[in-house]
Amino acid sequence: xxxxxxxxxxxxxxxxxxxxxxxxxxxxxxxxxxxxxxxxxxxxxxxxxxxxxxxxxxxxxxxxxxxxxxxxxxxxxxxxxxxxxxxxxxxxxxxxxxxxxxxxxxxxxxxxxxxxxxxxxxxxxxxxxxxxxxxxxxxxxxxxxxxxxxxxxxxxxxxxxxxxxxxxxxxxxxxxxxxxxxxxxxxxxxxxxxxxxxxxxxxxxxxxxxxxxxxxxxxxxxxxxxxx
Amino acid sequence: xxxxxxxxxxxxxxxxxxxxxxxxxxxxxxxxxxxxxxxxxxxxxxxxxxxxxxxxxxxxxxxxxxxxxxxxxxxxxxxxxxxxxxxxxxxxxxxxxxxxxxxxxxxxxxxxxxxxxxxxxxxxxxxxxxxxxxxxxxxxxxxxxxxxxxxxxxxxxxxxxxxxxxxxxxxxxxxxxxxxxxxxxxxxxxxxxxxxxxxxxxxxxxxxxxxxxxxxxxxxxxxxxxxx
Numbered sequence: 001x002x003x004x005x006x007x008x009x010x011x012x013x014x015x016x017x018x019x020x021x022x023x024x025x026x027x028x029x030x031x032x033x034x035x036x037x038x039x040x041x042x043x044x045x046x047x048x049x050x051x052x053x054x055x056x057x058x059x060x061x062x063x064x065x066x067x068x069x070x071x072x073x074x075x076x077x078x079x080x081x082x083x084x085x086x087x088x089x090x091x092x093x094x095x096x097x098x099x100x101x102x103x104x105x106x107x108x109x110x111x112x113x114x115x116x117x118x119x120x121x122x123x124x125x126x127x128x129x130x131x132x133x134x135x136x137x138x139x140x141x142x143x144x145x146x147x148x149x150x151x152x153x154x155x156x157x158x159x160x161x162x163x164x165x166x167x168x169x170x171x172x173x174x175x176x177x178x179x180x181x182x183x184x185x186x187x188x189x190x191x192x193x194x195x196x197x198x199x200x201x202x203x204x205x206x207x208x209x210x211x212x213x214x215x216x217x218x219x220x221x222x223x224x225x226x227x228x
Numbered sequence: 229x230x231x232x233x234x235x236x237x238x239x240x241x242x243x244x245x246x247x248x249x250x251x252x253x254x255x256x257x258x259x260x261x262x263x264x265x266x267x268x269x270x271x272x273x274x275x276x277x278x279x280x281x282x283x284x285x286x287x288x289x290x291x292x293x294x295x296x297x298x299x300x301x302x303x304x305x306x307x308x309x310x311x312x313x314x315x316x317x318x319x320x321x322x323x324x325x326x327x328x329x330x331x332x333x334x335x336x337x338x339x340x341x342x343x344x345x346x347x348x349x350x351x352x353x354x355x356x357x358x359x360x361x362x363x364x365x366x367x368x369x370x371x372x373x374x375x376x377x378x379x380x381x382x383x384x385x386x387x388x389x390x391x392x393x394x395x396x397x398x399x400x401x402x403x404x405x406x407x408x409x410x411x412x413x414x415x416x417x418x419x420x421x422x423x424x425x426x427x428x429x430x431x432x433x434x435x436x437x438x439x440x441x442x443x444x445x446x447x448x449x450x451x452x453x454x455x456x
């Protein structure tokens with residue numbers, strides 16, 4: 001019985017602590033020594049993966065140790081949001097009308113790699129030696145989210161293919177259900193324009209162990225085995 | 229032998245990939261479609277726990293999905309860095325000459341809790357029902373880092389104690405070597421001013437299991453056991 005008493009004591013205590021946190025959390029201005037600081041903590045939560053606790057740590061960190069960095073971040077953030085739009089040719093992020101990839105004379109105009117997002121484009125650019133051009137869908141086919149061919153800029157892509165410069169369309173959408181559907185539509189588009197379409201190889205990732213690789217990937221890798 | 233050839237092939241390939249990443253990393257402007265974007269990614273790294281990859285994810289996220297949030301963050305960051313200074317009485321972050329804690333008439337002026345940083349102050353404020361005043365050291369005694377009594381504002385604290393209003397000095401420094409040294413100096417300061425000093429209890433944390441608690445903490449908890 002002494003035990004159960006203790007337990008309920010502890011439970012009520014935890015509730016009290018929890019309660020006070022909730023209350024404080026709902027009125028952030030009251031919990032901080034400075035309303036501006038509370039506003040900053042709140043605003044930091046727009047960043048992905050940043051919750052209340054991390055935002056707090058970030059705000060205190062920059063105020064205590066890196067005000068110059070914070071000042072610079074504020075400037076660049078404002079500038080980026082204001083000035084960065086989309087390239088009129090490939091739809092990636094760019095502050096110019098035409099992005100550096102599309103404007104570059106040294107990049108092969110016969111190759112066009114289609115990706116879902118600018119991050120995917122950056123990943124390919126960083127990891128591979130690809131020196132062709134890109135087209136960024138800014139999404140994937142997803143009718144439920146209102147993303148159809150028009151939103152993905154497929155009319156722009158069709159015009160580009162019709163120009164006749166592109167020899168090969170490299171489809172680099174994600175291997176998800178929606179990505180696959182998008183890839184299917186892209187291959188149809190390429191066929192209609194008489195352009196060869198290819199896609200990234202599926203297979204065993206470097207450093208992966210066969211034992212732990214999922215069945216689908218392994219089956220793909222086995223089926224697509226290459227001559228040594 | 230065929231095996232060792234393969235391995236060296238893979239090693240050289242990995243090196244190549246690694247190399248290209250390193251190269252790209254050293255000249256961030258060349259890896260992105262937009263110099264402003266590269267600047268933003270670079271600036272985001274001033275936040276604690278944010279490396280190259282996370283910064284990249286954050287930049288793309290706000291540009292793709294939350295430009296309003298980013299605009300707000302830029303404003304608040306600039307405003308916070310410009311306007312937030314330190315309270316002249318307790319040295320915590322405050323945009324006013326005297327912070328809300330020090331200015332509040334409802335807080336007990338007989339209790340003074342000394343903490344190392346504003347984050348510690350916030351933690352105590354959120355978790356406990358403490359309604360006294362605070363004093364923030366903005367650091368801990370650490371001669372190697374050039375942090376002596378002067379940098380911790382101990383003269384300000386001594387003046388405060390000499391005013392005679394404070395009845396109890398609650399020492400809430402961290403239980404680290406430097407924090408303990410700071411606590412020792414604070415207790416001497418309190419004794420010199422004839423003020424009672426106390427410190428946070430050491431013991432078993434709530435929800436902790438005895439089996440996994442370190443020896444020092446368990447010894448403290450055992451020695452400081454309390455009547456049921």
